[in-house]
Amino acid sequence: MARHRRPKTRSQLMASVRQRDTAPELALRRALWAAGCRYRKQAALPGRPDIAFPGARLAVFVDGCYWHGCPRHYSSPATNRPFWTAKLSANDQRDRRKDTDLAALGWRSLHVWECRVKGELAEVVREILGALGKQDPAVVVGEGPASYGGLAWFACACGSEDVQVWAVSGPGSLNVRAKLRPEQASLRCRSCARRWTAPVG
Numbered sequence: 762m763a764r765h766r767r768p769k770t771r772s773q774l775m776a777s778v779r780q781r782d783t784a785p786e787l788a789l790r791r792a793l794w795a796a797g798c799r800y801r802k803q804a805a806l807p808g809r810p811d812i813a814f815p816g817a818r819l820a821v822f823v824d825g826c827y828w829h830g831c832p833r834h835y836s837s838p839a840t841n842r843p844f845w846t847a848k849l850s851a852n853d854q855r856d857r858r859k860d861t862d863l864a865a866l867g868w869r870s871l872h873v874w875e876c877r878v879k880g881e882l883a884e885v886v887r888e889i890l891g892a893l894g895k896q897d898p899a900v901v902v903g904e905g906p907a908s909y910g911g912l913a914w915f916a917c918a919c920g921s922e923d924v925q926v927w928a929v930s931g932p933g934s935l936n937v938r939a940k941l942r943p944e945q946a947s948l949r950c951r952s953c954a955r956r957w958t959a960p961v962g
Contacts, residue, residue, distance in 0.1 A: 783823070783825070783875070785823050785875040785878040785879060786811050786812075786823045786878075788878055788879070788882060789811075789812065789821075789823060789873070789878050789882070789885065789886075790802070790812060792882055792883075792885075792886050793812065793886060793889065795954070795955065795956045796886055796890065796955060796956070796957070797895075797953065797955055798814070798889070798890070798893065798895070800812045800813060800814050800821075801813045801814075801815060804820075806820060806863060806866070806868065807858075807859045807862035807863050807866070808820070808822065808855075808856075808859030808860075808862070808863065808870075810822055810863075810870075811823045814893060817869075817892070817893045817894065818867055818868045818869060819868070819869050819871060819889075819892055819893060820863055820868050820869065820870050820871070821871045821872075821873065821889060822856075822870065822871070822872045822873070823873050823874075823875055823878060824856075824872050824873065824874055824875065825875050826874060826875055826876050828849075828852055829849075829852055829853070829856065829874075830849045830852075830853065831874050831875075831876060833874075833876060856872070869892070871888075871889065871892055873885055873888075883957070883958050917948075917950035917952065917953060917955055921950050921951070921952035921953065923950065923951040923952055924948050924949070924950055924951070925948065925949045925950075925951055926946050926947070926948060926949075928946070928947040929943040929945065929946050929947070930943060930944055930945045930946075930947070930958075944960065945958050945959065945960055946958065946959055
């Protein structure tokens with residue numbers, strides 16, 4: 762006779778949620794690495810930043826929409842609402858405290874919502890590059906030779922003009938005979954392996 766498993770309680774479900782190496786954290790780390798950024802994970806700093814840049818003294822936190830009250834996606838549970846309201850308030854106070862502690866050590870804090878990592882990854886990477894004082898790899902530093910369909914593409918920030926198109930987004934084609942062009946192209950430098958996106962001109 763088959764045994765029926767009891768459904769997990771809300772507390773059991775919440776306890777099973779990953780606190781480290783979540784999918785958004787991993788996606789952001791991969792994108793930063795591809796952009797040439799080197800960092801430390803879970804550095805021994807107040808709040809244990811998800812990503813830390815010791816040289817620039819920048820701590821990056823990927824905040825979960827549910828646990829930190831994302832204004833776009835958070836909705837309070839229907840049951841035990843006073844508990845969850847207090848929980849969210851405590852999380853907010855803890856975030857402020859760790860930012861203050863980091864500032865006392867000479868570090869800056871940058872908080873990123875997980876929904877932005879999922880939907881606006883390129884923009885998030887640009888913001889972090891800006892905070893690090895690095896050049897945005899999508900900045901045009903010259904035009905290289907035609908590398909796809911007769912189109913001239915941007916040179917990489919490293920100076921190389923050997924740039925490859927590896928994906929496009931939006932309708933249309935990069936074929937020179939196509940009537941409709943895609944909105945963006947994802948580019949890869951064959952010299953330094955840096956990747957970025959650029960609008961199709």
